[in-house]
Amino acid sequence: xxxxxxxxxxxxxxxxxxxxxxxxxxxxxxxxxxxxxxxxxxxxxxxxxxxxxxxxxxxxxxxxxxxxxxxxxxxxxxxxxxxxxxxxxxxxxxxxxxxxxxxxxxxxxxxxxxxxxxxxxxxxxxxxxxxxxxxxxxxxxxxxxxxxxxxxxxxxxxxxxxxxxxxxxxxxxxxxxxxxxxxxxxxxxxxxxxxxxxxxxxxxxxxxxxxxxxxxxxxxxxxxxxxxxxxxxxxxxxxxxxxxxxxxxxxxxxxxxxxxxxxxxxxxxxxxxxxxxxxxxxxxxxxxxxxxxxxxxxxxxxxxxxxxxxxxxxxxxxxxxxxxxxxxxxxxxxxxxxxxxxxxxxxxxxxxxxxxxxxxxxxxxxxxxxxxxxxxxxxxxxxxxxxxxxxxxxxxxxxxxxxxxxxxxxxxxxxxxxxxxxxxxxxxxxxxxxxxxxxxxxxxxxxxxxxxxxxxxxxxxxxxxxxxxxxxxxxxxxxxxxxxxxxxxxxxxxxxxxxxxxxxxxxxxxxxxxxxxxxxxxxxxxxxxxxxxxxxxxxxxxxxxxxxxxxxxxxxxxxxxxxxxxxxxxxxxxxxxxxxxxxxxxxxxxx
Amino acid sequence: xxxxxxxxxxxxxxxxxxxxxxxxxxxxxxxxxxxxxxxxxxxxxxxxxxxxxxxxxxxxxxxxxxxxxxxxxxxxxxxxxxxxxxxxxxxxxxxxxxxxxxxxxxxxxxxxxxxxxxxxxxxxxxxxxxxxxxxxxxxxxxxxxxxxxxxxxxxxxxxxxxxxxxxxxxxxxxxxxxxxxxxxxxxxxxxxxxxxxxxxxxxxxxxxxxxxxxxxxxxxxxxxxxxxxxxxxxxxxxxx
Ligand SMILES: Cc1cc2nc3c(=O)[nH]c(=O)nc-3n(C[C@H](O)[C@H](O)[C@H](O)COP(=O)(O)O)c2cc1C
Ligand code: SF4
Ligand code: SF4
Ligand code: FES
Numbered sequence: 001x002x003x004x005x006x007x008x009x010x011x012x013x014x015x016x017x018x019x020x021x022x023x024x025x026x027x028x029x030x031x032x033x034x035x036x037x038x039x040x041x042x043x044x045x046x047x048x049x050x051x052x053x054x055x056x057x058x059x060x061x062x063x064x065x066x067x068x069x070x071x072x073x074x075x076x077x078x079x080x081x082x083x084x085x086x087x088x089x090x091x092x093x094x095x096x097x098x099x100x101x102x103x104x105x106x107x108x109x110x111x112x113x114x115x116x117x118x119x120x121x122x123x124x125x126x127x128x129x130x131x132x133x134x135x136x137x138x139x140x141x142x143x144x145x146x147x148x149x150x151x152x153x154x155x156x157x158x159x160x161x162x163x164x165x166x167x168x169x170x171x172x173x174x175x176x177x178x179x180x181x182x183x184x185x186x187x188x189x190x191x192x193x194x195x196x197x198x199x200x201x202x203x204x205x206x207x208x209x210x211x212x213x214x215x216x217x218x219x220x221x222x223x224x225x226x227x228x229x230x231x232x233x234x235x236x237x238x239x240x241x242x243x244x245x246x247x248x249x250x251x252x253x254x255x256x257x258x259x260x261x262x263x264x265x266x267x268x269x270x271x272x273x274x275x276x277x278x279x280x281x282x283x284x285x286x287x288x289x290x291x292x293x294x295x296x297x298x299x300x301x302x303x304x305x306x307x308x309x310x311x312x313x314x315x316x317x318x319x320x321x322x323x324x325x326x327x328x329x330x331x332x333x334x335x336x337x338x339x340x341x342x343x344x345x346x347x348x349x350x351x352x353x354x355x356x357x358x359x360x361x362x363x364x365x366x367x368x369x370x371x372x373x374x375x376x377x378x379x380x381x382x383x384x385x386x387x388x389x390x391x392x393x394x395x396x397x398x399x400x401x402x403x404x405x406x407x408x409x410x411x412x413x414x415x416x417x418x419x420x421x422x423x424x425x426x427x428x429x430x431x432x433x434x435x436x437x438x439x440x441x442x443x444x445x446x447x448x449x450x451x452x453x454x455x456x457x458x459x460x461x462x463x464x465x466x467x468x469x470x471x472x473x474x475x476x477x478x479x480x481x482x483x484x485x486x487x488x489x490x491x492x493x494x495x496x497x498x499x500x501x502x503x504x505x506x507x508x509x510x511x512x513x514x515x516x517x518x519x520x521x522x523x524x525x526x527x528x529x530x531x532x533x534x535x536x537x538x539x540x541x542x543x544x545x546x547x548x549x550x551x552x553x554x555x556x557x558x559x560x561x562x563x564x565x566x567x568x569x570x571x572x573x574x575x576x577x578x579x580x581x582x583x584x585x586x587x588x589x590x591x
Numbered sequence: 592x593x594x595x596x597x598x599x600x601x602x603x604x605x606x607x608x609x610x611x612x613x614x615x616x617x618x619x620x621x622x623x624x625x626x627x628x629x630x631x632x633x634x635x636x637x638x639x640x641x642x643x644x645x646x647x648x649x650x651x652x653x654x655x656x657x658x659x660x661x662x663x664x665x666x667x668x669x670x671x672x673x674x675x676x677x678x679x680x681x682x683x684x685x686x687x688x689x690x691x692x693x694x695x696x697x698x699x700x701x702x703x704x705x706x707x708x709x710x711x712x713x714x715x716x717x718x719x720x721x722x723x724x725x726x727x728x729x730x731x732x733x734x735x736x737x738x739x740x741x742x743x744x745x746x747x748x749x750x751x752x753x754x755x756x757x758x759x760x761x762x763x764x765x766x767x768x769x770x771x772x773x774x775x776x777x778x779x780x781x782x783x784x785x786x787x788x789x790x791x792x793x794x795x796x797x798x799x800x801x802x803x804x805x806x807x808x809x810x811x812x813x814x815x816x817x818x819x820x821x822x823x824x825x826x827x828x829x830x831x
Binding site (some may be wrong): 057348487488490493497501524534 | 638685716756760761763766767
């Protein structure tokens with residue numbers, strides 16, 4: 001790094017007021033400028049913030065989208081999920097490696113390209129998909145690859161004519177929440193007509209429950225947060241949407257951003273908060289500029305800023321925070337750590353975020369869809385909302401359908417719909433199994449297709465991956481096990497080590513080398529990881545294994561070795577090095 | 592106004608706690624041992640190992656990071672928890688390389704001692720055989736990453752007690768490592784052998800040179816009495 005580079009880094013640190021809590025943005029900006037964050041840039045950042053280099057490295061090294069070494073100027077990240085693979089992602093990867101003359105994970109010698117795999121990028125309905133320097137390519141085929149590489153070589157990732165660089169609208173079926181005007185002044189006016197406590201009562205009466213997956217009653221969360229003492233209160237919107245197979249928050253932010261910001265503003269009013277934060281996953285960086293324009297337009301219309309809607313004393317604004325490739329940052333306390341510029345390691349509870357969240361102040365973290373629902377409730381009333389869904393699960397759910405299905409996309413359905421009804425709706429009645437709520441959810445077999453999508457039955461964050469009879473349920477479970485290895489934050493031993501051991505156990509089973517004793521040991525280990533892990537990631541990471549063991553025992557039986565024990569490594573494998581050194585096979589009893 | 596006393600029960604035994612105490616602190620004071628690994632009484636807890644997990648009001652929670660509260664019902668020594676804790680210790684054994692018979696910490700190592708106390712015979716889990724290098728750049732201390740169990744004690748001690756911030760984590764998941772605040776290794780930092788951070792490592796990752804065999808094998812802390820005996824002795828004393 002030259003002196004000029006050092007000056008640039010210093011300027012970036014100054015741009016963020018040398019605020020340590022903005023470390024993520026600072027690293028982001030340095031990475032954007034130089035393509036990586038070199039050791040001397042780390043030192044310049046540390047000096048500028050008055051912290052230690054080891055602290056900068058702690059944050060920097062945590063996120064998949066930050067690099068300490070130079071990588072290719074064009075950074076191609078292909079999404080690798082069971083869905084992308086069934087749609088041909090491996091062929092696309094092979095076409096890229098052939099066209100570039102490098103293997104996956106490598107950088108071309110001229111420094112022009114890096115091609116690698118990444119976790120789900122929120123495009124499950126238009127896979128195979130990839131990110132190229134933040135731009136999204138969809139519906140890729142091997143035949144597209146030479147044209148893409150040529151365009152990238154010629155004019156880089158910013159090329160307006162980059163093939164496949166379009167995202168099809170994913171909204172297939174809108175329901176009551178996604179119909180009607182896009183939000184704005186009316187919703188804010190209706191909200192301001194009530195005192196803040198009454199707004200919370202309305203949300204409570206609507207029986208709104210969190211759409212991020214856990215289903216916590218939103219009204220209760222807001223009430224707890226409002227009454228928690230603190231110098232400031234914060235409203236955080238969770239747009240990390242990292243659960244593979246989920247893409248509804250992308251649709252909401254792409255097509256209904258005002259509705260989401262309305263919901264956040266409603267929360268700001270109800271909680272007495274002046275600050276809103278929207279945590280946008282790094283994979284959705286392509287939305288950044290447009291969301292900023294929407295925020296600006298809202299400020300211009302007095303829907304954000306001071307005296308919102310003309311109400312003296314109601315000041316509220318929203319800042320966007322971009323993530324950098326870490327599924328765990330969707331966990332609410334990890335999200336808060338990340339918002340504070342740290343590694344995304346969850347916190348132990350209590351205290352809960354509603355008592356001590358962002359900057360140790362009371363914070364309500366809610367999902368994108370939850371805010372959209374809250375806005376509609378203020379518009380149409382609680383009774384309108386409870387008119388849809390079941391007693392326990394009021395309203396509708398945005399279900400993201402992908403996989404072996406002719407009409408993938410987002411469907412807004414009332415809670416209470418059975419899996420069978422959903423499969424008919426999306427024209428996939430032949431499904432052999434459905435992964436409900438992503439890898440952390442469950443693998444549902446046809447015998448359970450009569451179950452209902454609702455918090456009291458099949459609870460879901462929205463991800464609905466459909467698999468036909470030609471798919472192997474254990475292969476899918478292994479790929480999910482791999483996902484959790486890549487995404488464990490590493491803080492606690494059961495999840496950090498357990499996810500790797502579980503993956504190895506599944507590999508042995510899928511390879512047909514496991515005995516019944518191995519399957520039992522894997523099951524026991526899985527249960528220990530569930531019971532002992534610190535946060536929801538570790539507590540649900542074994543689900544793909546445990547739910548397939550429960551629902552598809554025959555798939556396991558078919559792979560078993562007879563006999564009580566099979567070694568983890570074969571004798572030949574263990575002796576391979578010695579054998580090659582001695583240039584002959586070991587002498588055995590039979591020989 | 593005097594704060595009302597906090598009373599809770601652990602395995603049926605009544606325990607009193609003071610405001611702000613964690614479950615593990617209150618139980619330590621009462622002479623009840625909850626197995627633990629990353630927790631150190633002089634340091635802020637990090638909750639990394641989860642060995643101290645108890646069933647608290649019916650749900651699993653780590654005793655070192657759970658505040659004691661009135662009326663809590665805690666289960667500690669159940670067969671299930673002992674089994675899960677033993678599995679955690681096994682996981683840490685196979686994650687690193689721990690050659691107890693010839694390790695400098697043998698008899699003084701909390702990981703080894705917990706293995707004994709929890710009845711670990713031999714790890715049933717597959718060894719991961721990670722490759723790590725030894726950092727011998729410091730004149731008085733070496734860092735043997737093969738043994739690090741990522742407990743975070745040294746990180747907390749260095750930041751909060753020594754005021755130095757010499758240690759941090761690097762990477763995530765199974766690739767997570769302990770990192771030091773200098774590209775040149777520990778020798779290029781302000782680390783000193785008298786630092787708190789040099790004296791809290793539960794295993795033989797941070798080792799003070801030329802000091803390891805002052806107490807011979809066979810006469811060390813856990814050669815003499817199982818880990819936790821000191822805490823349990825308090826209760827026995829009180830009872831007699
Ligand atoms: C590993 C993990 C990942 C999560 N990812 C998300 C996510 O991407 N989006 C989300 O809204 N909630 C996610 N959650 C749930 C959040 O912790 C939290 O419950 C949610 O944001 C609360 O909002 P809600 O009540 O509106 O659902 C995740 C939880 C875990 C354990
Ligand atoms: S369970 Fe996994 S993700 Fe959660 S704190 Fe532990 S290591 Fe991190
Ligand atoms: S070096 Fe020792 S104290 Fe530090 S994290 Fe590793 S095991 Fe813990
Ligand atoms: S001792 Fe409590 S988590 Fe390690």
